[in-house]
Every structure is written in C-alpha cells, then in structure tokens.
Amino acid sequence: MTRNIAGLVLAAGGGRRLGGRPKALLVHRGEPLVARAVRVLRAAGCEPVQVVVGADAAAVRAVLAPPPDGPVVVENPDWRSGMGSSLRAGLAALDATDAGAVLVLLVDQPRVGAEAVARVLGAHRAGAALAAAAYDGVRGHPVLLGREHWPGVTATAEGDRGARAHLARHAGALRLVECGDVAAPDDVDRPEDLALLEAPLDGHHGPTPPCPFRYEENNLH
Numbered sequence: 001m002t003r004n005i006a007g008l009v010l011a012a013g014g015g016r017r018l019g020g021r022p023k024a025l026l027v028h029r030g031e032p033l034v035a036r037a038v039r040v041l042r043a044a045g046c047e048p049v050q051v052v053v054g055a056d057a058a059a060v061r062a063v064l065a066p067p068p069d070g071p072v073v074v075e076n077p078d079w080r081s082g083m084g085s086s087l088r089a090g091l092a093a094l095d096a097t098d099a100g101a102v103l104v105l106l107v108d109q110p111r112v113g114a115e116a117v118a119r120v121l122g123a124h125r126a127g128a129a130l131a132a133a134a135y136d137g138v139r140g141h142p143v144l145l146g147r148e149h150w151p152g153v154t155a156t157a158e159g160d161r162g163a164r165a166h167l168a169r170h171a172g173a174l175r176l177v178e179c180g181d182v183a184a185p186d187d188v189d190r191p192e193d194l195a196l197l198e199a200p201l202d203g204h205h206g207p208t209p210p211c212p213f214r215y216e217e218n219n220l221h
Contacts, residue, residue, distance in 0.1 A: 003100030005121055005144070007046030009037040009071070011107035012054030012079035012086045017190050022055040023108040025063065026188060028197045032063045033107050033188075038071050044117035046103050048072060050093055052086040054079025084157035091150045101129070102150075104163075105142045108188045110196055112141065116183035120144050128175035130167065133183065139176055140185040143167070 011024035011034045018026075024034035031039075034051060041049050049071040053060045057075050064070045074093045078085040087104070094102055101124050103117060116133050120142055123131035129146030132139050143163060145153055149170070156165040167174055188196050 003098060003147075004047050005045065005124060006094050006097060006099035006102045007038075007041030007044075007049040007071075007117075008087075008090045008094065008102050008104045009034065009041065009049070009051040009107055010083060010086045010090065010104065011037065011060060012052050012076045013083070013108075014055035014080070018188070018194075019191070022060065023188055024053065024060045025056065026108075026194075026197060028110045033110060034060055035063055036110065037105050037107050038064065040112070040114045040117060041103065041105060043114035044103075045121055046117070048097055048099070050074055050090055052076050052079075052090045054086065082158075082160035083162045084159050087157045087162050088154050091145075091154055095150070099147065101144055101146045103142050103144050106187065109141060109185060110188065111184040111186055112179075113183060116179040117142055119177045119179055119182070123175045123177050128173075130170055130173050131175045131177055132167070133179040133185075134176040135178075135180040135183075135185045137176070137178070139167075139174075140179075 013023055015021040015023050026033050028036055038049050038051065051071045052074045054076045061073055064073065074089050076086045076089040103121060120131050120133055124144050130149060131144040133142055134140060149166065153163045153166045157163060186196055188194065
C-alpha cells in the first residue's frame, strides 16, 4: 500500500448546539480549527488534503490558503442533513485523485494532533484497509478508509451516521490504534466545551482542562 493517503476534514457543520457558531471558525491557540486540522493532516503525511465546508462556507474559505498551498475545498450544499452528506461529498471529490486511502478528521477535536494521525496512517502502511484511533480501547477518531471501502461508506452514510454502519459491518477488518497517550477525543460541541480551545496542548502531555468533558460517540463510526 504505497499510494498517497489523502486527508479529509469534515468542517461543514453549523454549530447548532453552540448557538449557530460554525466549529470550523472557532479559534484554538490563535488558529481557526479548520486551518489547524489541515496543518495536522499535512504534518502527519497526508496528501492531498481536502476540506468539506457548508455553513458559512465563504468565511471558512477565507481563513484557508488557496491551492496549491492550501487544501482543496469541497462545498456541501446539503450540509444541514448531517455528517453523512459531507462524508459522501468528500469521498466523491477524492475519486478524481489517485489516493489509495483517506484519513478522515473531524474539525472539532483540538486535542487530536499529528502524532495520533501518524499512528493511524502507520496501521494502513502496515496493511490495514480500515483503521481508527482508540482511546483506552474505545474506538474514536480519526478514521482511515482504504479506497476499496469508499463505495460501501458512500452507500450507507446517511444523516448523522457517517461511516458507522460500514465500520460495524466490517468490524473484523478494523484495526484499532491506541492513541490515548498522545491525544484525547473530546469534541467542541456545547458552550461548556469551549474551554477546550484554551487547552495548553493537543494531547495528554499536559493537564486536562477544568471542565466536565464527555466522550460522546461521534457520528462517523
């Protein structure tokens, strides 16, 4: 498996539970979350990198460098229907590339950094066509999808379910990669989670921010 591994950032959501503040535009340590996600994917070795946008698409584009230095931006006009449509849009755009797999990163997890992404990429380079980060043994994000799995994911990604149904169907082939020592799966979902944006480090190298974070099952899996 020597073909490029693409990076895909899902950044289309409107932040409904944050009062309509798109998560992509939230600032973490001086950097918009969407720009941070692109940087993390590239630092880990993903190429090409694509970003799926929806809510406030023009504003999200404005904080990203244009190609060739910046990512390819894919607009999802159906973003209100949920994550599934953004995942389908991203995979459809990647069909035109020669990538052999895609690493899918959610824009709202600022404590998942390049080290965790690189570990999941390593599982693919070692032969896994499906891989996901795990935190204390619990499957989380990011998730890697080998190209042969894209049609199955596209066929089952609906509403907010993303790739969950496909991963469940192929659970025996899914390789979990423990990342709990270098990252954390907390997502910025509600106002009380905004303290994550002030967290000192991306992973578990520093103290946990002083708020009651939840590990909620995200919708990609």
